[in-house]
Amino acid sequence: AQQQGWPVCPSYGLTETASQVATLCPAPRHWQQGCVGLPLSHAEISICAQTGAIRVRGQSVAVHARREDGSRIELTDAQGWLTTGDAGWLDEKGQLHVTGRLDDMLITGGENIRPRLLEQELQRCPGMDEVAVSAVQDSVWGDALAVLYCGTASPDQLRGWAKQHLRGAFVPKRYLRTASLPRNAMGKLLRDEVARRVQTLVQKG
Known part of the structure; x- marks a missing residue:
């Protein structure tokens, strides 16, 4: 896509965050695979020190979900953080780098x-x-x-x-x-x- 000159913007998000939470725009010529840029203005991102899991907090994050029987599943902790199943790290600029799924x-x-x-x-x-x-x-x-x-x-x-x-x-x-x-x-x-x-x-x- 970059070779064709398309305006590609690597992004990261998930259903529970109403999609995007970080975007690298525009992608540099020598883009590093996994780098998805800075958090968007409505989102905070942190990394769990113990597991390397990406955590997201913000107004777009779903706080709970419902099972088929109607019972409630809490998605966030007491501080409002949603712990994803994805692994990553933050560089010195605050950019998120996604390294894969924790269960991989x-x-x-x-x-x-x-x-x-x-x-x-x-x-x-x-x-x-x-x-x-x-x-x-x-x-x-x-x-x-x-x-x-x-x-x-x-x-x-x-x-x-x-x-x-x-x-x-x-x-x-x-x-x-x-x-x-x-x-x-x-x-x-x-x-x-x-x-x-x-x-x-x-x-x-």
């Missing part, structure tokens, strides 16, 4: 791994077109990291690059090439399907 977290060798951040690193490997990080269960590592990717790089080339540029537990254990990554109609990566495909390919050896 992988734990390998005692290290917390956010797939999206590792994918950004692996994307730098020559011969890499698309990449998704998943895992298979392992008695030693817990989540043994597995890479499902599209590109001209061979698994051995990717393995060598990862060992040179990544550290310790962040180096994936398996590298699986595929024709395409599973995505929905909007182009969003289907991580559950990635995990299933990884399991199938590993089982086939």
Whole structure:
């Protein structure tokens, strides 16, 4: 979109906040993936120190929801903060950087791994077109990291690059090439399907 000169403005929001709460407008030429800019004037954003969860507070935030039986679900805490299921961080300018879903977290060798951040690193490997990080269960590592990717790089080339540029537990254990990554109609990566495909390919050896 940027190459075509379209006025793209990366944004972050969710249904419970009546959509947008942060927007980067205009996006810089060398946009950093995940950066969605400053909070809009009606919203405050903070990061939970314990979990890294993005929290939102403001007039557009829903304070409760209703179950089908009519019972009420409180969405905000006593200070009015809605804790989302998304992870992120705030830079020195106060801009929000979204790093993924909290429930996508992988734990390998005692290290917390956010797939999206590792994918950004692996994307730098020559011969890499698309990449998704998943895992298979392992008695030693817990989540043994597995890479499902599209590109001209061979698994051995990717393995060598990862060992040179990544550290310790962040180096994936398996590298699986595929024709395409599973995505929905909007182009969003289907991580559950990635995990299933990884399991199938590993089982086939």
